[in-house]
Amino acid sequence: MLDFKKTNILLAMAGAAVLMAGSPVLAQDTTAPAPVAAEATAPTATTPAPAATTETVAPAGEADAAASEHGEITPISMFMDATLVVQVVMIGLLLASILSWTLLIIKLIEFSKLNRKTDQFLEEFRTTRTLADMRRVSSSEEFDGNPLADMAAAATEEVELSRQAGLSVNGDHRDSAIGRAQNAVGAVQSGLAGRLSGGQQFLASTGSTGPFVGLFGTVYGIMNSFIGIVQTNSTNLAAVAPGIAEALLATGIGLFAAIPAVVFYNYFNTRIAAYGTRSDGFAAELMNAVSRQLDKGA
Secondary structure, three states, rough: HHHHHHHHHHHHHHHHHHHHHHHHHHHHHOOOHHHHHHHOOOOHHHHHOOHHHHHHHHHHHHHHHHHHHOOOOOHHHHHHHHHHHHHHHHHHHHHHHHHHHHHHHHHHOOOOHHHHHHHHHHHHHHOOOOOOHHHHHHHOOHHHHHHHHHHHHHHHHHHHHHHHHHOOOOOOOHHHHHHHHHHHHHHHOHHHHHHHHHHHHHHHHHHHHHHHHHHHHHHHHHHHHHHHHHHHHHOOOOHHHHHHHHHHHHHHHHHHHHHHHHHHHHHHHHHHHHHHHHHHHHHHHHHHHHHHHHHOHH
């Protein structure tokens, strides 16, 4: 009996020892999940990382905002947004283009009047029968400034001066009188090209230099666009498109000024050459008429 009690007491003490020894294990088991929670919450410490991505995207957003400020792109808005140098280039080319079109209108009117007056003069000149009649028609105010009338007036004036000098224009001095009259006609005719070619130099200069001036504005504008790319640190097309567009507009205006100038220059050169051929024919006709009148003794 005593042995049985002792045995129970020993078992109870052993169980208590086991429970006391097992309690730290339970404590560790209950506290063990804590590191997991710490690990779960650890990424929150690294959550500010996405802020770096927002910083890298920010310039593109700012570029879009800056591009949106331009609104609708039109030639006027491109001109207003252009730099001062490009604006000066555009204004100069536009003025050159306006002056080219003005010269076109002026010279078309000039050639129209010239041909009309020339036709009227030739019609009256061919009805004359004496040197005095030729001189009267060619010196009239109606045909004042007409090149062919000036040629006829110079020839008849030279013959009259020879006569007043006491030379026998119908006899021994006939050939010399005709030679002097022909030289007088040549002097008038030599200045004909200069009289008709007014403004041609400007058209030639505009046609040859207009594209290059426009190209200078384009190069300058594109250079500023690349500088803008470096400053904004963005290659967004919306940010650089307005600058490139205004640069190309300078080239377009240069071509707009140059192409009509070249066309007008070639056109008026043809008109001048045609009138020069007409004056050559009249010079031969005039000298034949003077020679005929001298042979008749008129």
